Amino acid sequence: MASLQASSFLHSSAYSLPRLSRKRTITSIRDLPKTRASNIPLHDLQTGRLAEELEKARSYTSLKTTFVDKKYTKNDENYGSDSMVLEKLYAILEAVADRVEMHKNIGDQRDNWNSLLLTSINAITLAGATMSGIASTIAAGAAPVGALKICSTLLFIAATGMLCIMNKIQPSQLAEEQRNAARLFKQLQKEIETTIAIGEPTDRDVNEAMQKVLALDKAYPLPLLGVMLEKFPSNIEPAVWWPQQQRSGQVTSAHCNGWNAKLEKEMRSIVEVLRRKDKEEYLRLGGKALKLNKMLAVSGPLLTALAAIGSSFVGSPMPGGSWAAILGVVAGSLASVVNTLEHGAQVGMQFEMYRGNAGFFKLMEESIESNLIDNRRENGELFEMKVALQLGRSLSELRDIASSSSNRGGEVDEFASKLF
Template sequence: MPPQTELRCMLSSQKQRDNWNKLFQRTLTSTMMVACVLSALAGCTGAGLSLNLPAFMLNAGAASMMAIINQFQPSQLAEEQRTAVRLFRKIAADVHYALNVPDHLRQNMLSFYSDCRRRLHALDKAFPMPLTPGGLEKFPSQVVPTVLRDPQEEQLLPHQQSSKEDTQLRLAEDNGWNERLVLELKNVSSTLRTGDIPKYTSWATNVVKVNKLLAVSSPVFAVIAAILNMLSMTNVLGTLPGGMLGMWAAICGILATFLGSMSNDMQLGMVFELYRNSAGYYADLDTSITEMLQMPAEKRENGAIFRQRVAYQLGRWPCSEAEPMVDAAVKEAGTLF
C-alpha cells in the first residue's frame, strides 16, 4: 500500500474511532439516566410493571454495551491511530532529510534503509488497524514500552566493539566522533534506562489498574440495577419493599453512569496509551543511541548532527560541546513529556 494511502486510512480510522467514543458515551449516559429516572419514579409512585419493565430493559442493555465497549476502549483506539499517523509521518520526514542532506553528513544508506524497514515493520505490529484479531491488549498484566523498531538482525559483540573502538575513533575524527561524545551518549542512554523509561512504565501500570477497576465496576452496578428492577417488578405479593428496590436501582444506575464516565469520558485508556508510548519513545531513543555506538565509527552518522538530534528528541536545546547534554546528577534525561 502506498504511504499516502496508508496515512489516509489511518487518519480516517482515527476520526472513526474518536466518533465511536463520543457516540457510545453519549448513548450509554442518556440510557442510564433514563433508566434511573424510571426506577426512581417507580419507587416513588409504586407504578410497578409500567415503569420497572422499561427500566430493567434499559439497564440490562446498557450493562451489555458497557461490557463490550470497555473491552475495546474507543478513546485508546483513537490515540493508537493518532500516534501511528505521527510516527509514519516522522519516517517520511527522515527519508526526505536523508535524500536531501549533503553527502558528508549523510548516514550510511544501507544502515538507514535497514533502520527504516525495521521501524515500518514494528509500527504495523505496535498499532494494528483491525480491531480483531490482532488488536492490542487493553488491560495488560505487565506494561512494557511500545516497540517502535524490530530487533537488529546482526550486532557487533561487546568484546569486538571494545577492541576496535579506539582505532575507529581515531579514524573517524573528521566524522564528528570522539571519546567524549561516546561517553556522553552512554550517560544519556543509561539515564533513559534507569529514569525515564521506568517512570512512564510505572505510571501506565497505575492507570491501567484504575481503568480496569472502573471498567469492571460500571457494568456490574448496571447489572445490579437491572436485577433490582426485576425484583421490584416481580414483587407481586408485596413481601419486599418495592419502593425501596426502585430507589436502590436508581442509585446503582447513577453509580454505573458515574464510573463509566470516569473510565471513558475521562479517557483513561488514552492516558494509559500516552504513558506507554512515552516509555516507548524513550526506549526507541535509547535503542538508536546503542545501535549507533555499535556501528563502526567511520560509518556512523556525523557525530555533531547525531548529538543535536538526540538533544532535540530529549526536548533539550543542544548546548556547546564543552557542556554535557545531560548532567550526571540528573535522574531523567527527557523533558518532552
C-alpha cells in the same frame, strides 16, 4: 511587406508550441536556447530556418522537463540499479502516505465511537434510573408499574452489554493508537523524502524503509478482531514500533566520524538518565492508569447489572421492595458517573500515551547504544544535535545533565527530557 509576413509567421508559430504545465514552463523558459528572431536573416525565414530552430527548442525543452521530472533517463549512465532503487523508494513512499490517511481516518472514527457510546450509554442508564424511581412512587398493582419496571430493566441490561463491549475495546485508547501511528508514518514519510532528496539511495535504504513500515503495521494494527492490542496487559511494557537494529560490528576507533571519547562518555550518561528516570517514570504512571482503568471497567457493568436486578423488583410486595428501588436508582446513577470518569476522562488513552512515551525513550536508548558500538554509525556532532532536539534541550544543557549524571553515578534529580 516581408517583415509583416515574418511577424505573422512568428506569431502563428509561437501559438503552435505545445502547452506545458506551469512548473515545466518555468523550467523550460530558463533553459531554452537563446534564439532571437531579430538575429535570423530574412532569407532564412523564407527557407524554413526558423521552423528548424523552433523544432530544436521544442526538443530541448522536452528533454529538459523529462530529466527534471524523472531525474534518471535511459540515456543516463546511472540508469538501471539506481533507477530501480528510486522506483522502490517511491513505491514505499506512496504506501506510507496511504497509511497516514488510513490511520488518520480510522483514528477520527474511533474517537467518534468514544463520544457517541459515552453519550448513548449515559443517556440509557439515566433513563433507566429515572423510570425505576418513578415506578417506586406509584402504588403497587397499578398499571404503569409493570411497564416502567420492564422498560427500566431492559435499559439497564442494554447498558450493561454496551458497556462490556466498550470497556473491552477501549475506543479512546484505539484512537490514541491511530494518532500515534499516523504521526510515526508521517515521520517515516519525511525520512524517505529526505533520503531521496539527498540523492544516491541504496538497496539498504529500501530494506530499512520496508522493515520500518512492517514494524509499524505490527505495532499499530488497523483491525479489531484477532490482532487488536491487549487493552489490559498483565505486564507493562514500552510500546515498540521499530525493527530490531542490525549492527555491523564493533567500533575499531573512538576518534572517527565526529566521535571522541568525551562524546561517547556523554552519550552513555544520557542513556543511564533515560533508563533510570524518564522511562521508569512513564512505566510507573502507565501502571497506575492501567489499574484505575481495570477498576472502572469492572465497576461500570457491575453497577448497571445491579441496577437491572433492583429495578426488576421495584413495587413488589416482597420484603425489601423499597431497597430494590434504591438499588435501581443509586446503582444506575453511579454507573453513569463511573462510565463518564472512565471514558470521558479517557483513562485508556492516558495509559496508551504513557506506554508510547516509554517506548520513545526506549528507542532513544537503543539508538544511542547502537551508535556507541556500531562501526557504521552516524556522524557524532550530528547525532548529538539530534539527541538534544529530541529531548528538548540545547547542546550545553545536554552536556550539563550528562556531566551531572557522571558525577553522581547515574543518579540525578532532573529528567533527561524537557518535552514531556
